[in-house]
Amino acid sequence: MSASQFVDHFKDATFLQSVIDSIEEGVIVEKEGGIIIGFNERALQILEMSAEELSGKSSYDADWNAVFIDGTAAPAHKLPISITLETSEPQNNKVIGLKIKGNSRKWININTRIIATSTGNYGLATFSDVTELVESIKLLNQQKERVRVSEEKFTNIFQFSHIAMAITGTDGFILDVNEATCALLQYTRAELVGKHFAEITFPDDTAIAEVDVMGLINKQVDFYQGERRYIRKDGSICWGLNTVSAVFKETGEVDFFVSQVQEITELKELNKNLEQRNIKLTQVQQTLERKVSQLKDFAGIITHDVRGPAHNIKKMLEMYESADDPEIKKASMDYLKKVSNDLANNLNELIQILQIHLEHELPLSDCNFREIIESVSLQLQDLISKKGAVITYDLLCPSIQYPKVYMQSILYNLISNSLKYNIPNTPPMIHIKTYKEFGATFLKVTDQGLGIDMQRYGHLLFKFQKSFHSGYDSKGIGLYLIKNQIEDQGGTISAASELGKGTIFTVRF
Numbered sequence: 001m002s003a004s005q006f007v008d009h010f011k012d013a014t015f016l017q018s019v020i021d022s023i024e025e026g027v028i029v030e031k032e033g034g035i036i037i038g039f040n041e042r043a044l045q046i047l048e049m050s051a052e053e054l055s056g057k058s059s060y061d062a063d064w065n066a067v068f069i070d071g072t073a074a075p076a077h078k079l080p081i082s083i084t085l086e087t088s089e090p091q092n093n094k095v096i097g098l099k100i101k102g103n104s105r106k107w108i109n110i111n112t113r114i115i116a117t118s119t120g121n122y123g124l125a126t127f128s129d130v131t132e133l134v135e136s137i138k139l140l141n142q143q144k145e146r147v148r149v150s151e152e153k154f155t156n157i158f159q160f161s162h163i164a165m166a167i168t169g170t171d172g173f174i175l176d177v178n179e180a181t182c183a184l185l186q187y188t189r190a191e192l193v194g195k196h197f198a199e200i201t202f203p204d205d206t207a208i209a210e211v212d213v214m215g216l217i218n219k220q221v222d223f224y225q226g227e228r229r230y231i232r233k234d235g236s237i238c239w240g241l242n243t244v245s246a247v248f249k250e251t252g253e254v255d256f257f258v259s260q261v262q263e264i265t266e267l268k269e270l271n272k273n274l275e276q277r278n279i280k281l282t283q284v285q286q287t288l289e290r291k292v293s294q295l296k297d298f299a300g301i302i303t304h305d306v307r308g309p310a311h312n313i314k315k316m317l318e319m320y321e322s323a324d325d326p327e328i329k330k331a332s333m334d335y336l337k338k339v340s341n342d343l344a345n346n347l348n349e350l351i352q353i354l355q356i357h358l359e360h361e362l363p364l365s366d367c368n369f370r371e372i373i374e375s376v377s378l379q380l381q382d383l384i385s386k387k388g389a390v391i392t393y394d395l396l397c398p399s400i401q402y403p404k405v406y407m408q409s410i411l412y413n414l415i416s417n418s419l420k421y422n423i424p425n426t427p428p429m430i431h432i433k434t435y436k437e438f439g440a441t442f443l444k445v446t447d448q449g450l451g452i453d454m455q456r457y458g459h460l461l462f463k464f465q466k467s468f469h470s471g472y473d474s475k476g477i478g479l480y481l482i483k484n485q486i487e488d489q490g491g492t493i494s495a496a497s498e499l500g501k502g503t504i505f506t507v508r509f
Contacts, residue, residue, distance in 0.1 A: 023126070026108070029115070030081055030123040034059040037122070046108065046129045048100050065099035069107075069134070084112040085123040095130060107134040164240070164261040170217075170254050172196050184240070184263055186233040202229035202237060209242075216246040217254050227264065239268045312339050312382040339378060362488075365404040369395050369434050369443075372404075376412045383419050391415070393432040400434075400441050400509055406485040410443070413478035414505050418447035423500070441509045448502040452495070461495055 026043035066074040080091035091112045100106045108127040115122040164181035212224040223245040240261035320332040422428040433444045462483040497503035
């Protein structure tokens with residue numbers, strides 16, 4: 001039945017149609033069987049259909065593809081207009097989704113009534129487009145569901161995590177904690193909630209934590225992480241790796257902070273023990289290196305410093321064997337006995353010290369400078385006599401506690417160098433001085449010999465096997481040897497020299 005046929009049922013149909021078209025809602029009239037026999041312009045707009053397409057269409061047509069608000073299919077007999085035609089019961093505010101042109105879904109809110117006339121009963125459906133409202137509600141519900149799921153996940157993570165977690169307000173007071181936090185700090189949840197974080201944080205770490213929090217508030221960092229110490233209920237200290245992030249309000253202000261603390265007390269103790277062991281191992285290594293260095297020094301002393309006395313003994317033996325005069329023979333033998341006895345004593349002392357040193361630190365002795373100078377002079381007597389050397393000394397500091405074998409080696413090498421590198425045909429003049437200055441003991445050995453070009457060779461002076469004068473029996477070991485000996489005992493040695501003007505060696509013990 002067309003729209004014109006519809007108005008034939010009513011008097012003044014034009015007026016009636018105008019009234020129906022003025023209604024803001026869509027209006028559809030159906031007769032029994034669901035056949036559409038009337039509608040208004042708003043219904044055509046909402047359903048996006050022409051009058052020809054809608055006229056005579058049935059609500060039972062499958063292409064409506066109707067669904068309920070929950071997304072389930074709405075069969076034709078369950079539609080509001082069908083229920084009203086079947087039961088005469090009105091249906092109010094029923095939301096149905098219909099498939100419109102282009103397969104888009106449009107949601108309409110329907111109210112239905114029975115219209116009783118002399119020609120029979122008709123179903124009246126009025127409806128409005130609520131698509132935007134439904135989609136907004138669905139979107140809001142989806143957001144709410146996501147929030148609910150997120151909150152549920154956070155709650156589960158928070159409550160059941162094996163890592164200690166706490167929620168803290170911007171004022172620093174604890175809002176909530178999980179069981180892992182209670183176990184870590186040995187408090188109940190009721191005891192911790194309401195405490196200020198500073199009450200459970202080691203005082204030295206509180207200021208650091210406050211600085212890190214300001215970085216979060218100012219959005220300079222997304223989170224911060226650091227090692228912190230916490231105070232348990234019994235007063236003991238535990239270490240934790242603390243990670244803190246901020247949760248912000250829509251206004252951009254911080255709402256609260258979420259802290260996660262992973263206990264690292266055992267790890268810190270382990271690191272501390274490892275550091276202590278490393279320190280001990282380093283000390284042992286340094287001790288071993290020092291012992292090895294000292295053993296090398298002893299080997300150098302034996303091979304280097306014994307050569308002079310051995311040479312003297314050889315010369316005395318030759319003199320003794322070649323001399324015919326009994327007085328010369330006796331003098332040679334006396335000197336030979338004295339030198340060999342002195343050498344034997346030195347070697348015995350060296351061996352004893354070496355044996356002790358294998359198990360202990362190098363022992364200190366009361367080193368009398370005069371006695372050691374005289375002993376060294378005796379060992380170098382042949383060279384002193386041969387060159388006519390004059391050795392003088394000014395011992396303002398008469399003695400020092402020092403490894404005696406080192407002191408003998410130092411004086412032997414410095415005096416022998418002065419004897420060896422004298423200006424040809426000029427008797428060596430050697431002066432030895434000891435004194436105290438700035439709380440330290442100094443030894444100064446001065447000669448007037450060949451001297452050294454310090455600008456050229458100064459940086460090589462104490463290097464191993466370095467010699468700076470050709471034509472001399474020198475291995476370049478002596479100065480290197482005594483430098484190591486002096487530095488091993490915490491001292492220093494320096495030299496000042498000019499070619500042709502001699503050399504001054506200064507030892508600071």
